[in-house]
Amino acid sequence: MCINPRASILMTFLLSCVAAGNMAVAADPSPTDLSRINIGELSQVQSETLLFTAQAARARAKEDIVNGAKTTTSVPVQTTQNAYTTPAPASNSTTQLPVVKTVFRMNNALYATLLYGSGFEVDASVGNAELPGGFKVISVSLDSVVLGHDGRRYPNVTADTQACSSGAALGYESAVQHVAGFSAMSGAVRIEPDIEADPLARQVARPTAVVQPITIAMQSDVVGTVLTAEGNRWGDITSELRQLVALLAPAPEAEEAELLVSSQHMHDPYVMAFMDRLDRAGVPFQTISSTLSDIKSLYQNAGKAFAGSIDSTQRQQEVIRIIGAAHARRASDVHFIVGHEITYIKFREDGLLREYGQIQSAVGNELCSSLFNSMCDVKSEGYYQPELKQDARMARTFLDQLGLSGARVATRPLVEGPLMVLRLIYDDQEKQSVDDLGFLPEQNLLFKRLRSLPYGVIILTGPTGSGKSKSLQVQINLLAEECKGTKHILTVEDPPEYPMRANQSPLGSNESWGESITNSVRLDPDILMYGEIRDLESAQGALRGGMTGHLVLSTLHTNNAVAAIPRLIDMGADTSLVTDPTLIVGLINQSLLPTLCKKCRVPARSQISTLDPQLVERLEKMTVLDQVYLAGPGCSLCRDGVNGRAAVAEILLPTHRFMEEIRKNGPSAARQYWVKHMDGITKVAHTLIKINTGLIDPRMAEAVVGPLDFDSYMLDAEAPEAEVHAQ
Known part of the structure; x- marks a missing residue:
């Protein structure tokens, strides 16, 4: 009988689990019973999926031992569940921070599928009533989901199981935690680092195993910091490579750093080698096509870019994060459309208006007020008045932080609330003829x-x-x-x-x-x-x-x-x-x-x-x-x-x-x-x-x-x- 490599590793791992007493096999005769599993007949995807859930079971058992409550856990084969077939989570599990499984659009609203530790799933959007565990959805965007609990904000990450847009293969999970005002970003954690991800496995849904994330503190990384600049965390790259790439620290709510790469050098061997280095270091990132002049400008402004954001108000930091995301997409305009319950944020990219995210209306009003009152130097009126049409210009201090040449602000009252539009102006040195x-x-x-x-x-x-x-x-x-x-x-x-x-x-x-x-x-x-x-x-x-x-x-x-x-x-x-x-x-x-x-x-x-x-x-x-x-x-x-x-x-x-x-x-x-x-x-x-x-x-x-x-x-x-x- 020919046993594929994953099956062989699975057999060794399962036997070690049983021998160690960290996991017991279910008494009920089922495919989860080791005596009933023909390991050699499992496909690579099946064996790897079972391996993931087995490891998760052992991790939970070890955690119980540490807590003084050793338990017996069966290994389930079915790892994909939904809210319609899975019972609600027990009271002791709802206090865990749920993981965002995916983000989808329905009836002109963005929804996040939240996955609790027991496998229970809930679809929620901004404005929903209290969720299991006392959580609330504060904001949803294509990049991030922010939850609230007992007055605290918990930025979480999206994990699109269909597109795997973060570039993580099957078996990767990551999470973002926010504790007492301290933001941290976790590295992508691979459960079995000795097994290469199966190409076929990338096409199937990620298993919902519980993973213990490795947390990498990001206290010293201000949003937008050029991490590949000299003296920073990844500043040891060569000067030649620095002309082609720039790695930016992520926003507190973001899952990934942003790697700007010259569009002409996407497949340069040195660029590919640096991407591989980031992957091996467990740094989640998204690749963004850029230009040589934009990358050069980032390094030129690295010493002062975003330097003032630490001392700025929280709302100013959030405005900077949103405009920074628009800048990374080369958006020409940013729209804040404040409604009764939800504020919609949209970017105009390449002439097309696209939705970026949704936040609570109260937060949207605060962002507009902060932007107009404290981040603009030339204003049609002295302070923000949402019931009036107003014009303003963003102050040079913030423009320098954002790497913009200018930003015009215009507002107008709508039926449901105010509309604020920012026109972003770039100094595109490459287009000079x-x-x-x-x-x-x-x-x-x-x-x-x-x-x-x-x-x-x-x-x-x-x-x-x-x-x-x-x-x-x-x-x-x-x-x-x-x-x-x-x-x-x-x-x-x-x-x-x-x-x-x-x-x-x-x-x-x-x-x-x-x-x-x-x-x-x-x-x-x-x-x-x-x-x-x-x-x-x-x-x-x-x-x-x-x-x-x-x-x-x-x-x-x-x-x-x-x-x-x-x-x-x-x-x-x-x-x-x-x-x-x-x-x-x-x-x-x-x-x-x-x-x-x-x-x-x-x-x-x-x-x-x-x-x-x-x-x-x-x-x-x-x-x-x-x-x-x-x-x-x-x-x-x-x-x-x-x-x-x-x-x-x-x-x-x-x-x-x-x-x-x-x-x-x-x-x-x-x-x-x-x-x-x-x-x-x-x-x-x-x-x-x-x-x-x-x-x-x-x-x-x-x-x-x-x-x-x-x-x-x-x-x-x-x-x-x-x-x-x-x-």
Whole structure:
């Protein structure tokens, strides 16, 4: 008879258990009776599962001996139980801290499956009544679950038995405890370190054996500390490896540390060796795709990052933890939606809004209040008033801790409670050219021509969150580089966002845009950048700057480039001025589209049956279908199949004939003239180029820019032929 290695170890272990008297076999003849088990016929998964439960039984027996109460325990074969078939836990077991088995969504709420020591399971969410053992769920997120008991908070960990997202194989368990304000993180504990995890075992549910966790104190690790920085716990790595990875200490409620790895070096042998070293040391971590510049910035700020969080209030620490999690995901916005009972926290990642977690409404209100009152330096009102709409800017102290360039805060009362949204602004040093942002080579040439002009007004338009400020930063930095310091570049922003090679000034708290623009012209500028044209006064100020010999750049909210002209007229600006091509010299409109992960994207043709028939018709008409890809399921390099965003845009340099079309026949006729006679590339046409190169999912594209055949019927022109541009 051939006995597999796990079965052999199991036999030796079970016999040693019986011989030691630490475990007795059930009298009832069942598969748990050693005399009835044919060890050689057990599969690897079955034998390993039985081994786990046997070890758990011995651990419980040893614990009973220590407590002076030696007991007899049978070895159960069935290790997976549920709340419907398992009796409620006994009173002596409910005082144990339950383990979070998994987190799932139901009826727009997040639920945690809590597993007690006896195997009893309970599904609970924020706001539930008291649970067995007197526990309550304080907050639930995809990363962590926090329980409450007798006024104390107990951060716990999620252990998704289906996806094994933490990277732990079958036989690993971990727990987080919170005692008297001291947070500790346990290492992943393997019950049998001499047995390699079976690949098949990774695909089955983790057994619910009771495990004694090994606790690794994390008192000295402030949330977000770069553990791989010199002098820290894992700071002994080489300087070459430090350029590729950064290990961040976890938040108190988090199960895992965060290992940021350069997306280009995920499979570098030295990176893989370091991951293996962490695994062997029992350090649970999640891998996050990052950039070389972000990793470099983390180490540059390592000495001061999060240094103030220890002395900050508890609510400030919680806000920092949430924003830090958003930063790790490169989220552009953080939403706090406070309801009657639950506060929902959402992140906008790659243009898509995703739920991060849920907390009690009282806690949500406290977080919003703490953020506005104590973490912002410029505020529309002196203190947080949830019944009012308010604006604020996060203080530089906290921005430096978080590694952000800026963070705008806006609030508004809703029917059920206040809404607070933070716009996070990153200093992305890797994207410092027009090509990096996703513009076409033809568009790059148009930008270059606009930068060469001595005066005039350039207006960059688009919806909120379309990347206008980032594009302005790139253009200002290129202007500074090209003039080699011979020109004075001055900005007026509300508030200053991205750092630029210019003299940046904030809009004064009691200063209007018109007043600030009038003042800026007196400061001997050559180039002026105004953050936004908001009203007639600011529009007139921008036009006045262009008329007095300055090159002026600003932004406006419109749906397309041509629409900027009627928008200014609607504000009350003089029609003869805004239709003068020597004054309005450039009109740009842009949007941002999620870019597909090249590792897990899937060909559209292979999924054609799942697509809307009308979309398929548009794809067959407007694209080369074999070159079109859809978002994949997600992989180690991305989230949900997308990885970053790119601009799609239209750039228009007005001529006298174009402006004449606007005056005589309106913006629609002028737009047709631009496309037919000025070789204009519309935003939809730019989108089609990116779809045809496999960069953009057509479904995501249509959600932002509209139907792919929009130009063909709006411009009353033939549909553009599908073409592929080199990117």
